[in-house]
Amino acid sequence: MLKSIAVTSSLTLAVLLSGCADTAETPNSPGAGTPASPGGTTAAGAFDCAPYEAFGDLKGTTVTVYTSIIAPEDQPHIDSWKPFEECTGVDVQYEGSKEFEAQLLVRVKGGNAPDIAYVPQPGLLQTLVKETGKVVEAPAETAANVDKHFDPAWKGYGSVDGKFYAAPLGANVKSYVWYSPKTFTEKGYEVPATWDDLMSLTQKIAADDANAKPWCAGFGSGDATGWPGTDWLEDMMLRTAGPDAYDKWVAHEIPFNDPQVATALDQAGAILKDPKFVNGGFGDVNSIATTTFQDGGQPILTGGCYMHRQASFYAANWPEGTKVAEDGDVWAFYLPSNNADEKPVLGGGEFVAAFADRPEVKAFQTYLSSAEWANEKAKSTPNGGWVSANKGLEIDNLVSPIDRLSAETLQDEKAVFRFDGSDMMPSKVGAGTFWKGMTDWITGKPTNETLDFIEQSWPQ
Amino acid sequence: MKIADKFIEMIMAIIIFAAVVALIVGVAWLVGRLKSKTSDRLQGLVYILPVLVMLLAGLVWPAVLTIRQAFGGPTGDKGFTLHNFATVFKSPELLGPLLNTIVWVLAVPVLATVIGLAYAILVDRSRFEAFAKALIFLPMAISMVGASIIWKFVYDVRGPGQTQVGLFNAILTFFGADPVDFMQARGWNTFWLIIVMVWIQAGFAMTVLSAAIKAIPDDLIEAAKIDGTTGWRLFRFITLPSIRGSLVVVLTTVGIATLKVFDVVRTMTGGQFDTSVLALEFYNYSFRYFEYGTGAALAVILFILVLPIVIYNVVQMRKDA
Numbered sequence: 001m002l003k004s005i006a007v008t009s010s011l012t013l014a015v016l017l018s019g020c021a022d023t024a025e026t027p028n029s030p031g032a033g034t035p036a037s038p039g040g041t042t043a044a045g046a047f048d049c050a051p052y053e054a055f056g057d058l059k060g061t062t063v064t065v066y067t068s069i070i071a072p073e074d075q076p077h078i079d080s081w082k083p084f085e086e087c088t089g090v091d092v093q094y095e096g097s098k099e100f101e102a103q104l105l106v107r108v109k110g111g112n113a114p115d116i117a118y119v120p121q122p123g124l125l126q127t128l129v130k131e132t133g134k135v136v137e138a139p140a141e142t143a144a145n146v147d148k149h150f151d152p153a154w155k156g157y158g159s160v161d162g163k164f165y166a167a168p169l170g171a172n173v174k175s176y177v178w179y180s181p182k183t184f185t186e187k188g189y190e191v192p193a194t195w196d197d198l199m200s201l202t203q204k205i206a207a208d209d210a211n212a213k214p215w216c217a218g219f220g221s222g223d224a225t226g227w228p229g230t231d232w233l234e235d236m237m238l239r240t241a242g243p244d245a246y247d248k249w250v251a252h253e254i255p256f257n258d259p260q261v262a263t264a265l266d267q268a269g270a271i272l273k274d275p276k277f278v279n280g281g282f283g284d285v286n287s288i289a290t291t292t293f294q295d296g297g298q299p300i301l302t303g304g305c306y307m308h309r310q311a312s313f314y315a316a317n318w319p320e321g322t323k324v325a326e327d328g329d330v331w332a333f334y335l336p337s338n339n340a341d342e343k344p345v346l347g348g349g350e351f352v353a354a355f356a357d358r359p360e361v362k363a364f365q366t367y368l369s370s371a372e373w374a375n376e377k378a379k380s381t382p383n384g385g386w387v388s389a390n391k392g393l394e395i396d397n398l399v400s401p402i403d404r405l406s407a408e409t410l411q412d413e414k415a416v417f418r419f420d421g422s423d424m425m426p427s428k429v430g431a432g433t434f435w436k437g438m439t440d441w442i443t444g445k446p447t448n449e450t451l452d453f454i455e456q457s458w459p460q
Numbered sequence: 461m462k463i464a465d466k467f468i469e470m471i472m473a474i475i476i477f478a479a480v481v482a483l484i485v486g487v488a489w490l491v492g493r494l495k496s497k498t499s500d501r502l503q504g505l506v507y508i509l510p511v512l513v514m515l516l517a518g519l520v521w522p523a524v525l526t527i528r529q530a531f532g533g534p535t536g537d538k539g540f541t542l543h544n545f546a547t548v549f550k551s552p553e554l555l556g557p558l559l560n561t562i563v564w565v566l567a568v569p570v571l572a573t574v575i576g577l578a579y580a581i582l583v584d585r586s587r588f589e590a591f592a593k594a595l596i597f598l599p600m601a602i603s604m605v606g607a608s609i610i611w612k613f614v615y616d617v618r619g620p621g622q623t624q625v626g627l628f629n630a631i632l633t634f635f636g637a638d639p640v641d642f643m644q645a646r647g648w649n650t651f652w653l654i655i656v657m658v659w660i661q662a663g664f665a666m667t668v669l670s671a672a673i674k675a676i677p678d679d680l681i682e683a684a685k686i687d688g689t690t691g692w693r694l695f696r697f698i699t700l701p702s703i704r705g706s707l708v709v710v711l712t713t714v715g716i717a718t719l720k721v722f723d724v725v726r727t728m729t730g731g732q733f734d735t736s737v738l739a740l741e742f743y744n745y746s747f748r749y750f751e752y753g754t755g756a757a758l759a760v761i762l763f764i765l766v767l768p769i770v771i772y773n774v775v776q777m778r779k780d781a
Binding site for chain 2: 101102105106127131221222223224225226279281282283284286287289290426427428431432433436439443457459
């Protein structure tokens with residue numbers, strides 16, 4: 001839950017970074033002309049206003065948007081709405097808050113709901129729909145856009161009890177391992193294609209380099225400490241038990257402490273709990289719990305470790321001047337699955353929930369779910385750090401290499417996308433006992449006791 | 461443009477506030493002019509009524525709702541049940557924070573008061589008194605979150621053989637000892653967190669107690685000295701009884717602040733490694749897990765715990781008055 005906030009604040013760095021990280025590639029977007037200002041003032045003629053005329057004359061109306069995205073990440077969002085505002089005359093007002101997750105439900109229950117909220121978790125969407133009954137179903141036009149541009153799994157995450165409420169907005173990919181291409185080339189290591197390759201590489205590094213460890217990890221994240229651990233388990237669950245079992249596990253159709261989950265957690269433990277493999281640059285296995293996730297991968301640059309499993313948004317945490325590219329200082333590879341034919345992808349994202357059914361709100365929802373918006377957003381984010389699962393998003397419009405890699409991974413035909421499980425479980429588990437359980441696990445609690453503890457906390 | 465709007469808003473708010481006050485005073489003045497037998501009482505009522513209304517709407521009514529929610533099941537809107545309180549006392553992840561809170565409330569006021577008192581006596585009438593007092597009072601100016609971040613660095617740990625970032629571990633490794641992960645030392649870590657709170661509160665205790673010591677009449681002390689009372693006995697039989705009222709105020713004020721401790725734990729450990737406290741869990745259940753009922757039950761327990769301290773404080777203050 002608070003991880004989205006942590007991410008947002010870490011992205012702040014991306015702006016500082018960008019100048020060096022992304023070697024000034026001009027976005028040669030087709031049909032967009034010359035994007036003179038980063039504001040993305042697309043020539044009114046190039047933008048198709050027709051889809052929004054169906055909602056009637058909207059001039060002089062206002063739509064309020066409430067999100068967890070705060071400055072400076074808010075400006076690209078505000079800029080990306082310009083074509084819509086110019087077409088329709090709607091004034092879209094932005095409000096970002098660090099306490100978004102804690103406040104949204106209170107505001108909605110108190111009768112002070114915004115028109116639109118960017119909800120970062122399907123679990124919170126479920127709570128909003130079921131507890132308040134004030135979420136408005138998405139209009140048919142929005143649903144049509146989602147059917148056209150998104151993997152069906154995404155539509156499912158925006159639905160509650162078969163009704164479609166919220167279209168997906170941004171996305172991130174979590175199944176990445178950060179590494180240093182330079183170091184790998186120097187030592188003659190290859191990016192592993194399967195889990196077995198990954199483990200033999202891990203052992204090889206441990207044997208080759210007595211002064212470093214193959215892996216770095218950090219579970220620390222303030223009061224959200226433990227969430228990187230949940231991502232590890234979820235990634236392993238997708239690899240050892242498969243997407244179907246994963247879905248059942250998230251929906252609590254199989255218990256949290258099912259033997260399949262124990263297998264997955266032990267596979268994560270084979271790396272994380274082995275003192276020979278972690279925790280490069282920080283200390284023993286226990287140090288994972290207190291190392292912040294932002295600090296977690298930094299020793300890759302100083303030779304303390306070689307690999308760090310963390311999401312695409314970790315790109316923002318590299319210090320200024322680090323080249324994030326396939327041939328640069330750091331880069332990411334897909335966390336391999338047990339066999340090379342399967343490609344499960346763990347990720348996250350936001351959804352657009354509406355609390356009003358006025359025509360201008362519907363028109364705006366439709367705009368946000370369109371491919372036009374996704375491309376506009378890509379263009380108005382000159383420093384990178386944003387990507388969408390929208391298949392209409394043209395990869396060339398993204399400026400930073402890691403964003404492109406994420407978009408490619410999301411649009412890959414072989415990829416089976418699954419949403420971050422802890423974000424879909426009841427908050428008490430997903431933002432409570434699951435985090436705590438993983439923290440206890442990494443500091444020595446056995447696998448079965450950890451899973452039993454989380455299972456008994458599941459709300460009846 | 462925006463700044464101008466803010467100023468207009470602010471000025472409007474001041475005008476409205478002044479108008480409301482003028483209205484109340486005006487009505488009270490008119491009532492006072494009646495000059496009947498009851499007009500004095502009526503006048504008092506007019507003054508106190510707005511306060512009563514605001515207290516009822518802003519404090520009493522929400523408190524009633526919270527108590528209602530505490531008995532309304534996990535979500536707070538089901539019928540009458542003791543389920544939430546059973547949850548608190550049955551589940552280890554809530555019983556732990558309850559016990560931790562008790563440790564906090566016992567340790568912080570006592571430590572802060574003892575340290576503050578000792579310091580006040582030591583520096584009393586010394587040459588560097590003002591400077592020494594400023595030193596210990598400074599942490600009061602730092603927010604709880606700020607103080608927690610500072611101490612997080614003090615406790616920071618790196619593996620053996622590496623450069624220690626944290627002050628304590630730098631000292632430990634300098635003398636050849638192994639680095640200690642203070643935050644993960646279960647059983648002890650709550651104590652390390654308590655130090656942060658004592659660090660903040662000792663300055664407050666010192667200030668109040670120092671003022672009280674200075675208020676002891678000089679002739680009283682001189683009389684005691686003529687009688688041959690010095691050192692420990694002077695402190696035990698003259699100083700301590702003279703500052704008793706201030707001691708109670710300091711102990712209870714720090715006690716109440718400690719019951720609400722939230723920022724320190726949230727910032728430093730996030731409640732992990734068995735360091736959580738009631739106020740943090742109350743926040744978690746209400747605003748993160750959306751189990752308002754359980755959150756309300758925790759708030760009610762916190763309220764019951766704070767009640768004796770408040771009552772004792774009020775009784776003492778009335779005695780002094």
